[in-house]
Each structure stands twice: as C-alpha cells, then as structure tokens.
Amino acid sequence: MKFKREIQIFWQMGVSSKQIEFVKWAILLFLRHVRVEDKIEVTFGQSFRLSKYKQKRPSEWKGFMDADKIFEFLKNKQKIDGNKYYSVLLVHNKIFFNQDGERSEIAGLGQSDAVAIVHVDQPKKIDTYYTRAYIVGVLMHELGHIFHLINESRTYNVTLYKGCKHCSRKTCVMYPIVISTGLDLEKTPFCFSCLFELRNFFIEND
C-alpha cells in the first residue's frame, strides 16, 4: 500500500488565517523531519461550520464537539473525493472522545491512513508560546498516527492509551499526552524509535 501525496488542511469556521498558516508551517516541519517534504504536498481545503456536532444541552459538555462524529463526517468526505488525500481538520471549539461510554476531553485525534483533528484553541491565543507549542505537539502526534505510529510489531518503549499503542518516552510527541512545553519541537519532536519507524514507513511504501 502506497502513501498519498497530499495533505489537505480543513478548518472550522472561525479559525483564523494566522492559525491555518501556522499549521501549514508545522506540517512542513513534520515532513522535513521525516524527509518526505518533496513527496507530499500540503494544500488548503475548505472551512466547515460544524455546529451540528456541538453539544447544545446544558450539561458539563456544553460547547464541546463530538470528535468521533466529526471524524466520520471527514472520512466520508475523503471517500467521496476518491481517497486521494489525508485530512487535517483544525477546530477552535473543545472536543471530546467516547470510550466505553465515557467521555474525555482530548486535544486531537488521528487515525492511520485517514484523518486528524487538531484543537487549535481561540484565534488570539496563537500569539503565545504555550499555544504554539501545544499546536505543534498535538499536530505532530496526530500526523504520527496518520502515518501508522506505533507499528503493530513494535514491543519496546510502548504503552497503551485509549486502546492505541503510544510511545513510553516522555520526551517524544508520541507519548500519550503531549507535554509540548518541555520538548524541542523544532529539532527533535520524535524519539529515535518513532522517527525511525516513520522514515521506514515512507521508504517501504514509496
């Protein structure tokens, strides 16, 4: 199975052009780390309203969006378009994830070969170091999942989180909960094992 040559950026209405441009820069940084910047193109898709995925009833999850449902919507769109690209969707509303009937707040969600959702927070927060580090960390993590991290066969430095294999090194963005502020995201977002796996994926599927 070969990898797709395009990543399309989509965004929730209200996400600013500064946020979108920043994410494009961060995706290009990811592609450079993995050494595929000349093989994958980053393009802009469109905006979505997404208001029907927002919780409206006055409960503790009011204002949050259901990440699973948005995921299905995006995967469906991708399929209709002929499955030619990967989707990265930026949202400013908070999102939650369902597992075994329990909801938890998440910063992002990503699935092999398909779609990533990244919470970019409110537009004005993009100017702070903390938010920029948060976005880069979450984005790199979800892109890692899109490109098959963590591999089924890997048994070392692995930890399970929400039913999915993650890296057990806290200094790696594939650690279950990304601790962006302590990491050198420009130079070493991934640990040696995860980076090796990623580069291998592209070499084997080229």
Ligand SMILES: [Zn+2]
């Ligand atoms: Zn993850």
Ligand SMILES: [Zn+2]
């Ligand atoms: Zn790692």
